[in-house]
Amino acid sequence: xxxxxQSPATLSxxxxxxxxxxxxxxxxxxxxxxxxxxxxGQAPRLLIYDASTRATGIPARFTGSGFGTEFTLTxxxxxxxxxxxxxxxxxxxxxxxFGQGTRLEIK
Amino acid sequence: xVQLLExxxxxxxxxxxxxxxxxxxxxxFSNFAMSWVRQAPGKGLDWVSTIGGPRGDDPQYANSVxxxxxxxxxxxxxxxxxxxxxxxxxxxxxYYCAKEVLAGTGLKFDFWGQGILVTVSx
Numbered sequence: 001x002x003x004x005x006q007s008p009a010t011l012s013x014x015x016x017x018x019x020x021x022x023x024x025x026x027x028x029x030x031x032x033x034x035x036x037x038x039x040x041g042q043a044p045r046l047l048i049y050d051a052s053t054r055a056t057g058i059p060a061r062f063t064g065s066g067f068g069t070e071f072t073l074t075x076x077x078x079x080x081x082x083x084x085x086x087x088x089x090x091x092x093x094x095x096x097x098f099g100q101g102t103r104l105e106i107k
Numbered sequence: 108x109v110q111l112l113e114x115x116x117x118x119x120x121x122x123x124x125x126x127x128x129x130x131x132x133x134x135x136f137s138n139f140a141m142s143w144v145r146q147a148p149g150k151g152l153d154w155v156s157t158i159g160g161p162r163g164d165d166p167q168y169a170n171s172v173x174x175x176x177x178x179x180x181x182x183x184x185x186x187x188x189x190x191x192x193x194x195x196x197x198x199x200x201x202y203y204c205a206k207e208v209l210a211g212t213g214l215k216f217d218f219w220g221q222g223i224l225v226t227v228s229x
Contacts, residue, residue, distance in 0.1 A: 034215040036152075043203055043219035044152065055208075055217060087152055091213040095169050098152040 002026050002090050006099035013078055013106060021073040021102045023088035028068045032092035035064055035073045038101075039084045047086075048073065080106050109133040109218045111204045116223035119194055123227075127189040129204030129220055136185040140207040140214065143178065143189045145200035146222075155202070157214060158187060172198075194227045201225075 003026040013019045023033065031051040036044040046055040048064035051071060063074045075082055083106045088099040115127040129141070142157040156178040157167045166178045177190040187204060202223050205216035 032213050036216075038152075043222055044216070045219075046208070046215065046217045049208060049215045050213075089152070089215065091215050094167055096154045096214050098154070100151045 001095060002029060002093055002097050004088055004090055004097050004099035006086075006088055006102045008102060009100075010103045010105065013104070015078055015080060015106055017078050019075045019078060019082075019104055021075075021086050021104070023066075023071040023073070023099050025069045025071075025090055029090040029092040031067055032090055033064075033066065033071050034089045034091065035062075036087045036089065037082075037084045038087065044087065075104075078106050082106055109206065111206065111218060111220035113202065113204050113220040113223035116202065116225045118226045118228065120229050121195060121227055123194050124190070124192045125194065125225060127191065127202055127204075127223060127225070129187045129189075131185045131187065131204075131206070134206070136180075137182050138210055140210065141180060141187040142205045142207070142214065142216065143187075144203045144205050144216070144219075145198075145225075146203070147197075147200045150200075153200070156189065191225070194225075196227050199225060199227045 005024045007022045033051045035048040038044040047062050052064045061076045065072050085101045085103050087101050110132045112130045140159050143155040145153050158178045175193045180187040204220040206218040208215050208217040
C-alpha cells in the first residue's frame with residue numbers, strides 16, 4: 001500500500017497571503033495525484049487531479065505541481081473561505097490512499 | 108446536475124448488518140465507477156470499495172472490509188449499494204458515495220454525496 005504523508009499538519013496564514021501544502025508518497029505515483037478540500041460538515045471537493053489539472057470551477061488561485069513522490073498544492077491570495085482541511089490522494093494503485101490532511105487556518 | 112443521495116445508515120450493534128444505498132442522477136450511471144469512502148469522527152478519508160464503470164471491472168475492497176462488505180449496483184435504478192456485515196466499532200464513520208471523474212483514467216472523485224452516518228455501538 002502506498003502511504004501518503006502530508007505536511008504541515010496545520011498551517012496558519014493571513015488573508016491575502018499564500019500557502020504551500022506538501023504531500024509525499026512512499027513510492028512513485030507518477031502524476032496520479034489529486035487534492036481535495038473539505039470544510040466542516042461538508043463532503044470533500046475535488047480541487048486538482050493528475051497532479052496539476054484544476055477540476056471544473058476551481059479558481060486559478062489553486063495550483064498543483066509535482067511528479068513521482070513529491071507534490072505541492074499552492075494557494076495564493078487566500079480568502080477566509082479557504083479555511084479547510086486539504087487531502088491528497090494517490091490513484092495509481094489499489095488501494096487508493098489519502099494523506100492524513102493539512103488543516104489550513106486563515107486568520 | 109449530478110446528484111448522489113445516500114441512505115440506510117444508523118445505529119447498529121457490533122456484529123450486525125446494514126445496507127447503504129446511493130441513488131445517482133444527472134449522468135450516465137453505467138459509464139462510471141462508483142465508490143464508497145468513509146471518514147471516522149475527527150479523522151481523515153479512507154477508501155472502502157469501488158465497483159467498475161463501462162469495462163465492468165471486478166469490485167475492489169480495502170483490506171479492512173474485504174470479506175465483510177459487498178458492493179453492488181442496480182443499473183435499472185441508478186443505485187449503488189454497500190452491504191455491511193459483521194460490523195465492528197471501528198466501522199463507525201460517515202460514509203460517502205463518490206463518482207469517478209472519467210472512466211479509465213484513474214480513481215479520483217469529482218462528485219460526492221452528502222454522507223450517511225453509521226454508528227456501531229452496543
